[in-house]
Amino acid sequence: MTARRQPLSQTQTRVLDLLSAAGRPLSAYDLLGKLRGEGVNAPPTVYRALDKLVREGLVHRIESLNAFVACSTPHHHDMATFAICDHCGLVTELTDRPLQDQLAAISGRSGFHATRMMVELRGHCAACAAKAHGHGAPDHAH
């Protein structure tokens, strides 16, 4: 019952594969770098493929990183939540139904009709928080 998918072009498939293989957010220019020599030589091609993939719900744009990541779990793609470690760069997609419901309630309460809800948490992942107990380690997000 999930929405019917448009078939993907070769470039679109290639971009999705690269994002999935990376397992972390990549910028459009990161992708362009990997696609040079495969006939893709200019930003618009990459951005077009990304636009399509985002429309289809297969990829999310992470606004606070200006980067894109493959969706890691099926869900209604108008709402996405990410936890982003500023120390090691780990990005985790979270799904939480109560959160989605509450956001919808909050926006609806003010008459706002949300078509896209984005939540981005910045901080430290469990592993990095444990390592950094006390001494403020310098962050080096990738």
Place this chain on the structure above:
Amino acid sequence: MTARRQPLSQTQTRVLDLLSAAGRPLSAYDLLGKLRGEGVNAPPTVYRALDKLVREGLVHRIESLNAFVACSTPHHHDMATFAICDHCGLVTELTDRPLQDQLAAISGRSGFHATRMMVELRGHCAACAAKAHGHGAPDHAH
């Protein structure tokens, strides 16, 4: 009991005043345009003033707009929520304590330690949603 404030420099005050007067998000370059002729001629000065204001919690950066807005209500500035109308450009800062608590719980549940939580809702404000009953009006966010 709100945090002690550092005094603001003249440029910082000027930027905050411009944002408050605008009542809507402005990009760093919007601000630079308004500050030319007042001795501010290059982006770094504006970005530095904005950095300071964001650190002090007086201004928020809206990631999905690459723009900055004066904080409209006192709150713990590590969490901010915005509803952004894609039709008329209206941006409303929302404060909702249960939402903040729930986000903290969700991130904590996975061991993530959040230092900044951002929520951005895109869609249509009450006025625009009412106007657009049915016919898909073309968006023209400002």
Place this chain on the structure above:
DNA sequence: GAACGGATGTTATATCATAACACCAATCTG
């Protein structure tokens, strides 16, 4: 007065994103 921190000015550059136009292939449509 030396040392320091915070802010600024200045030049140059890095990074992210789109406009505009031409071309092509697949699919309707009459």
Place this chain on the structure above:
DNA sequence: CAGATTGGTGTTATGATATAACATCCGTTC
């Protein structure tokens, strides 16, 4: 089949956002 429509791509150029690196200034502290 001819013509129109849609979606994807290539290409060039440009626009928009953000920072690096270095020099200077100024008020406070020691």
